[in-house]
Amino acid sequence: MQRAFIAILTFSLATAGAAPRYVCTYYDVVEYLNISSHSKLHAHILPKTNLKEPLEVKMDFMLVAILSVVEKLQTVTFYIVLNLEWKNTVATWDPQDFCNISKVVLPTDTYWSPPIFILERVNGQNSNLDYMAVMHNGSFNSTQPFQVTLTCSLVILKFPFDTQTCNLSIASFLYPVTDLVMKTRRTPAEMMKDSQSYFLTDGEWKFTNLSIIEHIEELDDGEFSVVTYMISMERRPTLYILNLILPTCALYLLDMAVLFGPSSLEEKINFQIAIILGSSMLAVILNNILPTSSNKPPVIVVFFLGTFLLMIMAVLDTFFLLHQQHKSLRLDKVLRSFQQDVHIELAMRAMNNQTMKHLAKEDPQLLTLPKMAQEKGQPAKPHWQLQEQDLFLPVLEKVLFYSHFFLSLVFFTIISIKWSS
Numbered sequence: 001m002q003r004a005f006i007a008i009l010t011f012s013l014a015t016a017g018a019a020p021r022y023v024c025t026y027y028d029v030v031e032y033l034n035i036s037s038h039s040k041l042h043a044h045i046l047p048k049t050n051l052k053e054p055l056e057v058k059m060d061f062m063l064v065a066i067l068s069v070v071e072k073l074q075t076v077t078f079y080i081v082l083n084l085e086w087k088n089t090v091a092t093w094d095p096q097d098f099c100n101i102s103k104v105v106l107p108t109d110t111y112w113s114p115p116i117f118i119l120e121r122v123n124g125q126n127s128n129l130d131y132m133a134v135m136h137n138g139s140f141n142s143t144q145p146f147q148v149t150l151t152c153s154l155v156i157l158k159f160p161f162d163t164q165t166c167n168l169s170i171a172s173f174l175y176p177v178t179d180l181v182m183k184t185r186r187t188p189a190e191m192m193k194d195s196q197s198y199f200l201t202d203g204e205w206k207f208t209n210l211s212i213i214e215h216i217e218e219l220d221d222g223e224f225s226v227v228t229y230m231i232s233m234e235r236r237p238t239l240y241i242l243n244l245i246l247p248t249c250a251l252y253l254l255d256m257a258v259l260f261g262p263s264s265l266e267e268k269i270n271f272q273i274a275i276i277l278g279s280s281m282l283a284v285i286l287n288n289i290l291p292t293s294s295n296k297p298p299v300i301v302v303f304f305l306g307t308f309l310l311m312i313m314a315v316l317d318t319f320f321l322l323h324q325q326h327k328s329l330r331l332d333k334v335l336r337s338f339q340q341d342v343h344i345e346l347a348m349r350a351m352n353n354q355t356m357k358h359l360a361k362e363d364p365q366l367l368t369l370p371k372m373a374q375e376k377g378q379p380a381k382p383h384w385q386l387q388e389q390d391l392f393l394p395v396l397e398k399v400l401f402y403s404h405f406f407l408s409l410v411f412f413t414i415i416s417i418k419w420s421s
Contacts, residue, residue: 024099030106032098033091046179047088047112054178057114058085058185059170061212061229063195066205067147069164069233071156071291075122076166077149078231079200084114084142085185092138102136113142114180119169119226124148156290159298160240161419163208164233171226177216182225188212205233244282244300251279252307256408259314260401265322272315279308299418306411310404317400324393 048055060083067077088111095102108130125147132142152166172180184191192210199207209232217226258271283304290298 024101029093029098029101029104032093043109043111045112046175047086047090048179049089054181055086055175056181056183057172058183059083059227060085060185061168061191061195061210062198063207063210063231064145064198065201066203066207066233067201069154069205071154071159071289074151074154074291075149076152076154076164077124077147078168079145079147080168081143081145082116082170083185084116084140084144086114086140088112088138088140090138091134091140093136095136104134105131106134108132108142111140113140114172115174116170117173118148118150119171120150120152120167122149122151154291156298157296158419159290159300160235160237160244162235164235166231166233167228168231169226169228171217171224173219173224175224176222177225180225182227183214184212184227204236204239206236208232208234244286245303248279248282248304248307251275251282252311252408255311255314256405259318259404265318265325268318269315269322272311272318276308276311276315279304279311283308299415302418303415306415310408310411313407314404317404321393321397321400324396 046055062081062083063078064081065079067079069076091111111132111134113132127144127146129144132140134140148168150166150168152164154164156162171182188210191212195207195210209230211230211232213228213230215226215228216223218224255272255275258268258275261268263271286300286304290301
């Protein structure tokens with residue numbers, strides 16, 4: 001009789017909502033929480049018991065990979081892991097009543113979970129891990145990986161030696177700050193250490209720093225709690241140096257070598273035009289990488305434009321020297337033809353003098369004719385002296401070439417200072 005009374009008493013306590021004794025399965029814990037009778041509305045209601053204080057949601061962040069950075073679209077794609085922790089006083093039990101079971105894993109839609117929103121998000125994929133861990137004291141823990149594409153204001157002034165900082169702002173705009181507060185669970189240094197230890201990619205971008213800002217955002221007529229993660233990353237410029245900068249510098253050195261080389265001016269012009277065409281192909285590659293709009297032109301654009309203009313100036317200098325050379329040759333031909341005419345005239349006069357001397361012996365009055373011709377202004381002897389080489393052209397060539405070389409040194413020094421500053 002006593003055993004039957006104990007059994008009936010145990011059954012009545014179990015039906016009254018008390019925890020059954022000596023049960024050791026997760027199913028028993030779920031049955032005790034009475035989840036099967038919960039309505040869907042219950043899973044969407046904020047589990048706030050104290051009306052004076054907001055529900056606190058603690059977040060933890062870890063950056064796993066930097067998948068891509070698109071300068072044209074001003075977007076960056078991250079692979080991140082978010083961990084959310086909050087309390088729900090409705091879902092509690094005593095572990096001693098369930099063989100020390102203090103934790104169960106339930107689907108996310110079983111109880112309320114924070115609806116988070118990423119402000120900078122433009123695209124991405126959510127996780128299929130729709131489960132959360134529930135502790136006996138009502139503490140909920142949800143860990144979700146995300147592949148998220150964010151809009152980021154990329155400052156490419158020092159491309160490819162640039163460092164970018166992109167913001168990832170997480171908020172829950174369904175609940176004002178009086179109902180829900182977003183906070184970080186660990187310090188930025190601890191999150192940074194874990195992110196670097198689990199960082200998977202070793203590509204173009206290097207993860208350098210992580211900063212956290214907790215602030216209140218005012219929207220319409222409400223205030224909302226926002227946590228902003230500021231992710232700093234540094235570009236590895238090796239590929240761009242090998243593919244863009246070094247080939248451009250090599251082409252310009254080749255252009256300078258042609259300019260100071262011993263070739264003829266016509267050959268120099270042909271080589272210089274070919275080098276300009278090669279440099280323009282590299283500029284097309286750069287144009288496909290950089291965004292179409294920017295407040296300030298990047299240093300690399302100034303670098304390409306400056307080298308291109310210097311190459312054009314070298315071609316113009318060569319054209320100018322070629323023009324001066326042809327002009328000197330035409331003047332040389334005119335002087336040579338004039339000198340030949342003078343020599344012929346002198347030869348004719350010499351022959352006439354000999355004839356006059358021969359005739360003077362016969363008639364002395366014929367000697368007065370050349371004197372009369374000289375008195376009328378006719379030159380008796382030419383004074384034209386032709387120079388074999390024009391000294392002005394070599395001096396002009398050296399002045400142009402060395403001024404071009406000095407201008408190039410000044411330009412490359414300024415570009416180096418801007419990149420390093």
